[in-house]
Amino acid sequence: MATASAQPVMVERLPRSRSLRLPTWEKLTPLLLLSPSVILIAVFVYGFIGATIRTSLVRWNSALPDYTFVGLHNYQRLFQLERFQADLVNTVHFTAIFLAGCIVIGLGTAVLLDQRLRGTLFFQNVYMYPLALSFVVTGTVWRWILNPNSGVNVILDNLHLGFLKSGWLTDTHTALNSLGLAAVWQMSGFCMAMFLAGLRGIPEELREAARVDGANEWQLFWRITFPLLRPITLSAVIILGHISLKIFDLVYVMTFGGPGYATDMPSLYMWIATFGQFLYSRGAAIAVVLLLMVAVLIVPYLVWNLRGETEQ
Amino acid sequence: MTLTHLIVLLLVGAVAGLIGERLVSRGTPGGLLGAIVAGLVGAWLMVDVLHLVIAPELSCCSAWWPAEVSRAVGAGASRRSQRGEGPPTRGPSPDAFLIIRRVFDEDSRWPPLGTWRRLFKGGGHMGNERWSRRQFVSRAGKTAGGVVLGLSFADFLAACGTSNSATGSGTGKLEIFSWWTGPGEKDGLAEMFKIYSKKYPSVTITNSAVAGGAGSTAKAVLATRMQGGNPPDSFQVHAGQELISSWVKASKMEPITSIWNSEGWDSKIPKDLKDIVSANGDVWSVPVNVHRGNALWYNKKLLDSKSVTPPQSGDDMTSALSQLKAKGIATPLALASKGGNWQVQMLLENNILAAGGADFYKNVMAGKASFTDAKVTQALTWIKQWLPYANTDSSAIDWDEADNRLIAGTAVFHIMGDWAKGDFTSKNWVPNTDFGAVPSPGTTGKYMIVCDTFGLPKGAKDRDNAVGWLKVCGSQEGQAAFNPKKGSIPARTDVSASLFDAIAQQFMAEFKTDTLVPSSAHGSATPPNFANGVNDEMGQFLQNKDVTKTASNLQKLSDEFLKTA
Incomplete structure (x- = not known):
């Protein structure tokens, strides 16, 4: 103000009229259009993440909200629980089966379908269809298939392959693998589609060049094709990885975590702790642990992605 | 659709249309009516065409979509105007959008449709003005943005409208x-x-x-x-x-x-x-x-044919099971544990009632007696003794499937609540002819209430x-x-009592004279956090069959959830 009053009147006019001008539509439009989604995401995603973290730090362990701060006590208690320890082991085990199965089968089918033989379009669709089902449907069907008294065991019996019979979902040793089987069945088609897109994107010239240099088909695959598929593989790992960490519906339908804790998952226990036992703080703590687990997977990917973009 | 619904939707259509107009800097023909219709068309585009076409191709560059949209819009619009039918349904849409489309269909004779089609088609001409591709994309993008804005309003208001009408008319x-x-x-x-x-x-x-x-x-x-x-x-x-x-x-x-x-x-x-x-x-x-909750169901004909009598105590049960097994029934006890092991928890509470009596049962469930007491370990020991005679696929079957094993004759006993009776009779089994019931072993004179x-x-x-x-x-x-x-x-x-069958009449008579105790497995005796924890423990017990460890884990649950309650 002091400087403004010191200036002569004529000089003062121009800047003020500029600063008073209303923002133009051009400038306002992007803000206007973005604001609803920004506000909604801020409240319904980040706001709720904040609320969950807060709930996990208090002593809300009944139907009555109780916001007495207890620090990390809920987490301490959680990691001491036999059930949650089993959950973490199961998650790692399941993720390993699921990722390995999807990627091996997905890559295998993609390579086969990339041979441009007759009928590839048909099989491409056949492999993709399971993806269109929800996990609930997959789970129900596979529960029937793996029922030890009626499903695949009966077929094995009729084929005189009785020694292959198994308790499937009812045996603690096979239950988690059986669960993985259903999940792989559903998601390997998705992996196949990603790899197929990747394979089609590799220019034929590169392979031609390698062939000219005397590489055999095996070397061609491992030295040319496979390295070029690395970004696709990484995307597949990220996408499948977070599905597997958060898996709930399949477990709920197929085993409900049983027998014992053999197929229990953090997400299922989160649901039971929150809505079955009214241990809201414990449920929130599990949710935060899950969030961190997914973040461990996603954040490096995002960083890698962003760096890639800035390099371009 | 209510009248309020229609009015709200028209208003929202108008707002969205006006925003769109403002953004494209060109008026729709027909003034406010045109704007309303334009807004509704935009809403329909967003709901029915855009998200379904674009979603699978999110990674694609944005320059790709106008061509695709124009094809979709052109196809949708011309098909509708030719056959007079609704726009193609490619998936379930929320209620509100069905309404929008219905309104729109009724008014398909309104003119602005052609204008809008021209706007999208080819992406080159708009009135006398010649647009560059870039301009077109940016303007179309803004319009779509405006429409999204309008749509979220529409959804929001429609939701408000519904809940208001539900709460507004309180009585009746x-x-x-x-x-x-x-x-x-x-x-x-x-x-x-x-x-x-x-x-x-x-x-x-x-x-x-x-x-x-x-x-x-x-x-x-x-x-x-x-x-x-x-x-x-x-x-x-x-x-x-x-x-x-x-x-x-x-x-x-x-x-x-x-x-x-x-x-x-x-x-x-x-x-x-x-x-x-x-x-x-x-x-x-x-x-x-x-x-x-404490009932033992048996296949009467099978039990009679093997000349075994219904057991009266836990030890009776063990010997009855071993006799039946010796007489050729491999798994005489039907056991279900699917859906969280509550069926096994019923076994436990019935056995605690049998081993400790009603007062001990009430005390232990109130946290006033210890789960490491010999009476509880006795209860667990009985279960452990019975498990070798039970089916091993319990985690795959629920109580009604366990009932089926009795009907099929592969099992003889099932300890379950009296809802099993309804299941048996619905499967054409006659009470006291095909099947019978006695209080679960050792609980005669006591009535486990599930209410x-x-x-x-x-x-x-x-x-x-x-x-x-x-x-x-x-x-x-x-x-x-x-x-x-x-x-x-x-x-x-x-x-x-005449309204009920023979077994219910027997239970009604006992209900009047027996000691009544609340069930823990069904929420009456203990809070849900305890009962759920016991479910988990029983699931573990089926696997490890470790009586001492289970008893001490149960006591830990009791310390955590019963004392504080």
Whole structure:
């Protein structure tokens, strides 16, 4: 103000009229259009993440909200629980089966379908269809298939392959693998589609060049094709990885975590702790642990992605 | 669709259209009407075309989509105008959008459609102005943005509209929440609704039953509604701690003591049962029915043919099982544990009742006695002794499938609540001919209460109607109508026994004389956090069969959840 009053009147006019001008539509439009989604995401995603973290730090362990701060006590208690320890082991085990199965089968089918033989379009669709089902449907069907008294065991019996019979979902040793089987069945088609897109994107010239240099088909695959598929593989790992960490519906339908804790998952226990036992703080703590687990997977990917973009 | 709905949608259409106009800097023909129609068309585009076309190609560059959209729009519009049918449905759309489309279809003769098609088509010409591709993309993008804005308003307002109309007309409605969706229980509920409608003909009843998971899904839904301050008018809940430790403690319930007294239920409902539903000197819910949790069901013909008698104690049971196995039945005990092991928890509580008696049972479930007591280890030991005679696929079957094993003759015994009876009879098995029931081993003279009740939440929208409902629930007429269908016995002792089958009559007689104890597996004796923890422990016990470890783990749960309760 002091400087403004010191200036002569004529000089003062121009800047003020500029600063008073209303923002133009051009400038306002992007803000206007973005604001609803920004506000909604801020409240319904980040706001709720904040609320969950807060709930996990208090002593809300009944139907009555109780916001007495207890620090990390809920987490301490959680990691001491036999059930949650089993959950973490199961998650790692399941993720390993699921990722390995999807990627091996997905890559295998993609390579086969990339041979441009007759009928590839048909099989491409056949492999993709399971993806269109929800996990609930997959789970129900596979529960029937793996029922030890009626499903695949009966077929094995009729084929005189009785020694292959198994308790499937009812045996603690096979239950988690059986669960993985259903999940792989559903998601390997998705992996196949990603790899197929990747394979089609590799220019034929590169392979031609390698062939000219005397590489055999095996070397061609491992030295040319496979390295070029690395970004696709990484995307597949990220996408499948977070599905597997958060898996709930399949477990709920197929085993409900049983027998014992053999197929229990953090997400299922989160649901039971929150809505079955009214241990809201414990449920929130599990949710935060899950969030961190997914973040461990996603954040490096995002960083890698962003760096890639800035390099371009 | 209500009139308010239509008006709201038209208004939103107008707003969206006007925003769109502003953004494209060009008026639609027809002024406000044109804007409304344009807004509705935009909404339809977003809902029916864009997200379905674009979604699978998110990674694609944005320059790609105008061509695709113009094709889709052109196809959709021309098809509709040619055949006079609605736009192609490619997936389920939310209700509101169906309405938008319906409105739009009726008004398809309105002119602006062609203009809009021209806007998208080719992307080159717009009036006299020649647009660059870039300009076109940016303007089309803005229009779409405006439409999204309008759409979110539409959804929001439509949602508001619905909830307003639901809450606005308070009287004349009654919402009853339960998990009674199975055969029998559903019919029993319908019978009670009939009685209610006879007494209060002007009240419309909403049946908000939630299926699945033996009530676990329903309880989750209820928890969300109670926490969110939107309780149903009255809801099904197991008698006792399930209600008292949760919603009563959170002071979200209204005591019904005055209703209880004015209806004179003291003289009709046993005092043991009243004690279960009471806390802090008040009564909190009305018992509708009583199930018996401690029953041993057997295939009568098979048992007779093997000349074995129904066991009277835990040790009897073990020897009966081993005799049956010796006589060629590999798995004489049918065991289910699917859906969270509550069936095994019933075995445990019945055995604790058998080993320790009613007083010890009540004490241990109240945290006043220890789970490491010899009586509890005795109970666990019995289960351990029986397990070799049970099917090993218990985690894949539920109680009704275990019933099937009795019917098929692959098993002889099943320890389960008396809902098993309804299941047997529905499968054309005749009581006391094909199957029989005795109290579970060692619990003669004791009655494990599994009881469904209805309570009165604070803030019920139709409180007076809900009070009427509670009176029907506790009435002789209501219980006489409900219980034969459900397969339970009435909580009142003055309902005529002639309505019931032989086994229910036997149970009704015992209900009047036996010691009544609340079930923990079904929420009456213990709070849900304890009962759920016990479920987990029993699931573990089936695997490790370790009596000492399980007993000490149960005590840990007791320390954590029962002492503080």
